[in-house]
Amino acid sequence: MTPELDTETRAAPNYDDQFDAIVVGAGLAGSAAALTMASRGLEVLIVERGSSPGAKNVFGGVLYTPTIRELTEFDDAPLERYVAERRFSMLSRDDETAVSLRPGEWHREPHNDSYTVLRGEFDEWFAEQAVEAGATLVTETTVTGLVRERGRIVGVETDRPDGTIRAPYVVLAEGGNSLVSEGANLKPTESRENVAVAVKEVLEFPDREGVIEDRFRLVDDAGVSYHYFGEGAVGDAFGGGFIYTNEETVSVGVAYRIEDAVAADQSPEETLNAFKTHPAVAPLVRDARTVEYSAKTIPEGGAESVPDLVHDGGVIVGDAAGLVLNNGVHLEGTNMAVESGYHAARAIARAADRGRTDAAALRAYPEALEQSFVVQNLERYAWLMDAVEADRDLLFEELPRAFADAGTEYFRMDRQPKEVHADDAKDVVLDALGGWTGAAKLALRYRKVVT
Amino acid sequence: MTWTIAVGVKQVPDADEVGIDPDTGRLDRASAPAVMNGPDRHALEAALTIRDQVGGEVIAMTMGPPNATSVLEEAVAMGSDDAVLISDRAFAGSDTWPTSLTLARAAEALEADVVVCGEETTDSSTGQVPPGIAAHNGWAQLTYAEAVDARPEEGRLAARRDVEGGYELVAAELPVVVAVAFGEFDPRPAPLHRKIYGENDFEPTVWDAEALGIEDEVGLDVSPTSVGRMETVDPVERKGEVVDEVDGLLEPIAEVRA
Ligand SMILES: Cc1cc2nc3c(=O)[nH]c(=O)nc-3n(C[C@H](O)[C@H](O)[C@H](O)COP(=O)(O)OP(=O)(O)OC[C@H]3O[C@@H](n4cnc5c(N)ncnc54)[C@H](O)[C@@H]3O)c2cc1C
Numbered sequence: 238m239t240p241e242l243d244t245e246t247r248a249a250p251n252y253d254d255q256f257d258a259i260v261v262g263a264g265l266a267g268s269a270a271a272l273t274m275a276s277r278g279l280e281v282l283i284v285e286r287g288s289s290p291g292a293k294n295v296f297g298g299v300l301y302t303p304t305i306r307e308l309t310e311f312d313d314a315p316l317e318r319y320v321a322e323r324r325f326s327m328l329s330r331d332d333e334t335a336v337s338l339r340p341g342e343w344h345r346e347p348h349n350d351s352y353t354v355l356r357g358e359f360d361e362w363f364a365e366q367a368v369e370a371g372a373t374l375v376t377e378t379t380v381t382g383l384v385r386e387r388g389r390i391v392g393v394e395t396d397r398p399d400g401t402i403r404a405p406y407v408v409l410a411e412g413g414n415s416l417v418s419e420g421a422n423l424k425p426t427e428s429r430e431n432v433a434v435a436v437k438e439v440l441e442f443p444d445r446e447g448v449i450e451d452r453f454r455l456v457d458d459a460g461v462s463y464h465y466f467g468e469g470a471v472g473d474a475f476g477g478g479f480i481y482t483n484e485e486t487v488s489v490g491v492a493y494r495i496e497d498a499v500a501a502d503q504s505p506e507e508t509l510n511a512f513k514t515h516p517a518v519a520p521l522v523r524d525a526r527t528v529e530y531s532a533k534t535i536p537e538g539g540a541e542s543v544p545d546l547v548h549d550g551g552v553i554v555g556d557a558a559g560l561v562l563n564n565g566v567h568l569e570g571t572n573m574a575v576e577s578g579y580h581a582a583r584a585i586a587r588a589a590d591r592g593r594t595d596a597a598a599l600r601a602y603p604e605a606l607e608q609s610f611v612v613q614n615l616e617r618y619a620w621l622m623d624a625v626e627a628d629r630d631l632l633f634e635e636l637p638r639a640f641a642d643a644g645t646e647y648f649r650m651d652r653q654p655k656e657v658h659a660d661d662a663k664d665v666v667l668d669a670l671g672g673w674t675g676a677a678k679l680a681l682r683y684r685k686v687v688t
Numbered sequence: 689m690t691w692t693i694a695v696g697v698k699q700v701p702d703a704d705e706v707g708i709d710p711d712t713g714r715l716d717r718a719s720a721p722a723v724m725n726g727p728d729r730h731a732l733e734a735a736l737t738i739r740d741q742v743g744g745e746v747i748a749m750t751m752g753p754p755n756a757t758s759v760l761e762e763a764v765a766m767g768s769d770d771a772v773l774i775s776d777r778a779f780a781g782s783d784t785w786p787t788s789l790t791l792a793r794a795a796e797a798l799e800a801d802v803v804v805c806g807e808e809t810t811d812s813s814t815g816q817v818p819p820g821i822a823a824h825n826g827w828a829q830l831t832y833a834e835a836v837d838a839r840p841e842e843g844r845l846a847a848r849r850d851v852e853g854g855y856e857l858v859a860a861e862l863p864v865v866v867a868v869a870f871g872e873f874d875p876r877p878a879p880l881h882r883k884i885y886g887e888n889d890f891e892p893t894v895w896d897a898e899a900l901g902i903e904d905e906v907g908l909d910v911s912p913t914s915v916g917r918m919e920t921v922d923p924v925e926r927k928g929e930v931v932d933e934v935d936g937l938l939e940p941i942a943e944v945r946a
Binding site for chain 1 (some may be wrong): 747769770771772796797798819853876877878879880881883884885887888890891892893895899900
């Protein structure tokens with residue numbers, strides 16, 4: 238008796254128009270869109286260029302999770318630590334002046350929806366949720382262009398043989414380095430002053446139990462998010478540095494404008510090394526071993542550089558759409574990516590019900606986004622980048638130095654009365670600000686950052 | 689006439705991810721994800737090349753646990769026409785003897801004209817399975833094949849074989865087992881639609897030991913391998929001499945044999 242092959246085989250499989258939507262990129266925005274569409278019964282294909290979702294994602298990381306929590310069984314998500322402390326620190330060449338926040342509420346569920354994650358693990362998990370909801374994922378496949386018919390987007394081209402595939406809707410979720418959207422003229426190439434370069438290292442501490450808990454004053458799965466500004470963080474470039482604690486590693490990195498990276502004659506690597514050796518930072522990363530190094534760009538054009546979000550047959554979401562808030566106090570892109578993917582998916586599902594693919598039928602997406610925190614936050618801070626750029630020397634060099642000097646004066650221990658020290662401290666700051674008038678103008682200009 | 693070309697593929701721990709635990713210095717195999725044995729991709733490419741030359745069908749086969757299906761899906765994505773999973777608890781503990789017997793019986797059942805294998809597996813590196821398949825079936829074998837040339841009109845497959853100091857061209861009668869030299873057949877990328885099909889919609893045929901009639905001939909009990917001890921051996925120094933004339937060959941041979 239000989240066994241037989243009983244497989245049903247297909248000689249020339251073809252999936253053109255077998256899927257309702259193709260999602261380009263399995264990042265946060267892409268997986269949120271795929272999950273939302275699949276849950277609404279659409280057939281979804283996700284195309285990811287990495288060997289797995291997240292494999293190519295550089296992320297310093299605090300993931301903001303109000304929307305993801307709604308979309309998934311969030312308890313199973315691979316999180317590192319919740320953020321229990323935020324610290325904002327101004328660095329001059331060798332001084333540090335810092336403000337730290339540790340509200341009791343952050344220790345309690347849902348931990349203010351702020352968690353450190355490793356994107357390699359998190360993105361894989363999130364994409365898996367979309368697959369479990371019915372989406373199909375292909376990895377190691379790069380989308381190289383869009384297929385268009387009379388202007389309408391009807392599919393994508395990939396780098397594989399027989400690599401063109403058609404579907405009624407395409408969701409562009411390719412992240413900040415959005416070559417497909419740019420190549421298809423759906424958005425202009427971002428100008429240099431609106432792009433930041435970010436480099437990040439993940440550090441581990443071999444043979445040192447509890448070192449992260451001890452150095453950052455943590456218990457259990459509490460973690461920190463430290464932000465640094467000033468010339469001690471990124472030299473004379475416009476940007477900042479960060480340290481985040483993961484479960485057993487820390488992420489340390491810098492992010493600053495590409496324009497400065499070119500002009501200021503320092504490589505991102507050198508900037509990161511200088512930051513790591515700053516006297517206020519070095520003790521936190523002492524005796525560490527680098528396990529991962531990566532670099533990436535962050536769009537930070539704000540509300541003005543958000544392109545048209547809908548086209549006939551296609552939508553743009555997440556970083557590809559420039560939806561990142563980076564204003565010094567807030568660096569948020571993860572929540573916006575998920576929110577935009579979610580709204581875009583809902584708009585597509587509704588358009589599909591009506592059998593329409595035209596841009597007008599997809600307008601519900603930008604409309605929902607405008608009502609959401611995403612566009613509201615971007616607009617609120619739109620003015621900030623320009624203001625900060627104009628005041629760059631003052632904010633990143635003169636003020637950090639003045640605050641450090643003022644502190645030194647205020648607490649000086651000698652035989653002068655305290656009143657003299659206080660006056661000296663005030664003088665240092667007022668000098669830097671250009672007197673009371675300068676201070677008042679500055680306060681007025683920046684009041685909206687925190688109010 | 690077209691040929692049936694069977695390819696043996698195996699699931700192994702990803703060699704790139706098999707880390708050395710920095711603290712204990714031990715190989716950490718358990719945490720590495722399972723992937724297709726690297727040399728088997730080259731075997732697949734060789735099989736597809738033969739199919740391009742004569743026409744016919746490429747059928748991937750793997751002996752392994754149910755989750756080894758993923759390497760068959762990958763084979764179908766790359767271009768295999770069909771695939772069979774040979775899976776049975778009875779196989780547990782099998783060494784290269786019952787493994788090659790199993791694959792030999794499967795190749796017979798598939799009525800294979802050619803069986804293509806990788807040179808060796810990255811997780812055990814014996815290189816014994818392809819010759820084992822040939823031996824069990826009494827078929828010809830072409831090992832360390834760097835190039836293949838199907839000659840359907842002669843009923844033979846020719847291969848360029850890598851040998852010390854050069855190569856030889858050998859033609860073998862069908863059926864034949866080919867072990868492909870690693871690195872000589874750059875695997876082709878999976879076409880997009882086949883990749884979607886292979887990974888999502890394709891289901892392989894499953895055979896167990898009984899289907900192949902070998903339920904009493906597999907497993908740990910019939911595996912003759914036993915590792916006594918490990919020893920590092922130095923290669924034996926060999927004398928080499930180039931003679932210009934054929935006539936001059938006799939003398940040095942006589943000298944060595946004396
Ligand atoms: C160093 C750094 C620190 C940051 N810190 C924070 C923070 O603390 N908090 C926060 O909220 N945000 C932070 N951000 C921003 C945040 O990472 C992004 O806003 C967010 O990842 C955007 O998600 P996305 O899905 O739009 O894009 P991405 O996460 O970039 O995902 C895009 C995906 O598409 C894939 N892809 C790209 N092109 C193609 C193609 N052609 N074909 C197929 N696949 C493709 C990529 O491989 C990737 O998987 C930080 C960013 C950086 C770089």
